[in-house]
Structures are given as structure tokens and as C-alpha cells.
Amino acid sequence: xxxxxxxxxxxxxxxxxxxxxxCVQDMDHENMFWYRQDPGLGLRLIYFSYDxxxxxxxxxxxxxxxxREKKExxxxxxxxxxxxxxxxxxxxxxxxxxxxxxxxxxxQYFGPGTRLTVT
Amino acid sequence: xxxVEQDPGPFNVPEGATVAFNCTYSNSASQSFFWYRQDCRKEPKLLMSVYSSGNEDGxxxxxxxxxxxxxxxxxxxxxxxxxxxxxxxxxxxxxxxQKLVFGTGTRLLVSP
Numbered sequence: 600x601x602x603x604x605x606x607x608x609x610x611x612x613x614x615x616x617x618x619x620x621x622c623v624q625d626m627d628h629e630n631m632f633w634y635r636q637d638p639g640l641g642l643r644l645i646y647f648s649y650d651x652x653x654x655x656x657x658x659x660x661x662x663x664x665x666x667r668e669k670k671e672x673x674x675x676x677x678x679x680x681x682x683x684x685x686x687x688x689x690x691x692x693x694x695x696x697x698x699x700x701x702x703x704x705x706x707q708y709f710g711p712g713t714r715l716t717v718t
Numbered sequence: 719x720x721x722v723e724q725d726p727g728p729f730n731v732p733e734g735a736t737v738a739f740n741c742t743y744s745n746s747a748s749q750s751f752f753w754y755r756q757d758c759r760k761e762p763k764l765l766m767s768v769y770s771s772g773n774e775d776g777x778x779x780x781x782x783x784x785x786x787x788x789x790x791x792x793x794x795x796x797x798x799x800x801x802x803x804x805x806x807x808x809x810x811x812x813x814x815x816q817k818l819v820f821g822t823g824t825r826l827l828v829s830p
Contacts, residue, residue: 634820639726641805641822642762657817689761705750705809707818709761 602626603710605690611716618677620713622690630693631673632707633657633665635686642689648673680717688713719744722821724806730827735796739824741806742788750809751782751789756823757802765791765804796828 606621624631632647634657644657646665654665662684666674673692677684691707724741731737743751751768766773768780768789779792789808793800806821 639822642820644817647817705818706752706764706767709763711761 603690603692603708605688605710605713607713608711609714609716611718612677612680613718614681616677616680616717618680618715618717620675620677620688620690620715622673622675622692622710623671624673624690624692624708624710625671626692626694626708627670628692628694628708629670631667632691632693633663633673633675634689634691635659635684636689636712637686645675680715682717684715685717686715688715720821721745721810721819722806722808724804724821724824726822726824728825728827730829731796732829733796733798735828736792736794737796737826738790738792739804739806739826740788740790741821741824742786743806743808743819744787745808745810746784746787748787748808748810751780752807752818753778753780753789753791754805754807754820755802756805762805762820793826796826798828798830801826801828 603624612618633645634642636642643659648654648667664676689712690710693707722743753765754762755765756762768782772781777794781790803823803825805823808819
């Protein structure tokens, strides 16, 4: 059973603080993702990583950075938290599966989320 | 135009009813399609993949219409436990790294 864990369920930080959100998966997945989810906007991809030390920007990377030093761990960093970064942050991992036709299908497994409030 | 669009609902149905949701996508080259389910204050979980030929899993049926660029989810004999938000998810063709694009979700409320 795939398990993705996140370091905190709830976090309250002050504007300007540096914030670390940690994510760990136990299924040896190559791919890991960070999303934020906001009402009316759905899930939006911040960053993803397809291998150790590799990272790619998603749709909304501004104000965030990431780190992947080990395969099982993917960290999201808010260098200087701002109030507009108040959100639910969801981590996910996936192992790409190739279907018989040679295409690629994906299933992402999500962690429980971290609700971050920046005051 | 959003890449993936869904009616936010809520859809209010009684137990035992049949309900259907549609989702439209804008990229005609989109490759993979899914429905995820998200319970209140929980993480999304894969409900089912959507194949070109359509597929069924118990009370759930998913269909893909590439010509009209929409996917659908049909739930028969609704249960109280089906109450959740259903997220339509699409993979654009040439992203290379399994990027998923999520719709904002359709909320379903099943009442006794």
C-alpha cells in the first residue's frame, strides 16, 4: 500500500519566515510533485521532480523552491512566506506505468496535505 | 480558457439515483484521462482511468469522447458514501514528465 506522508497537517507562519514542507513516500517512486489547492482554482502544480536532484517548474513556481536529495523525500521551501501563500499544500508521488499500446499512464498518490496559514 | 473545465455543482441527488458529470478539455492532443475523488478535507485519490473504449467499475462508468473533447462519469445507484468532489484530470500530450492537469471538481451530495 503506497504511503505518502507530509511533515505537518497544520502550520501557521508569519510573513517573511522561511518555511519548509517535507514529503516522504515509501514506494520507491521516481516522480514526486508539489501542488497547492485553493477554492475555485483547484490543484495547481508548483514543482515536480523525476529523479534525485532533478526538478522542474510547474505552473506556479514563483516564491517557491524545492529540494530532492533522496529518492523518497521531496521538500518544498518558501524562502520568504507571504499571505498569498496561505493554502493547502499537497505532495504526490507516482511510478510511471506503460500501457500495452506503448503510451504512458499515470496514477499519483497524494499525501494528506498541509494547511499553511501565513499571517 | 481553462485546460479542464467542470461544473462545480453541487449535484444534490437522493440515494439510489443515477447521476452523471461531464468535463471538457481544451487540448485536443491530450493523452490520458482520469477521475479522482476527493472527500472533504482529504487528499485526492484515483477513482478510475478513462479509456477510449469506455470502462466500467461496479457502479461507475467512464466515457471519453475525443471528437467533442469531453469525458464523463456516470454513477448508478448512488450511495451516501459517494458524496465527495470528483476531479477530472487530463495529461497533456507532450509534457514528458507525467504532468496532470486537474479540473476544479464537481461536488456531489447524496442524501437519504
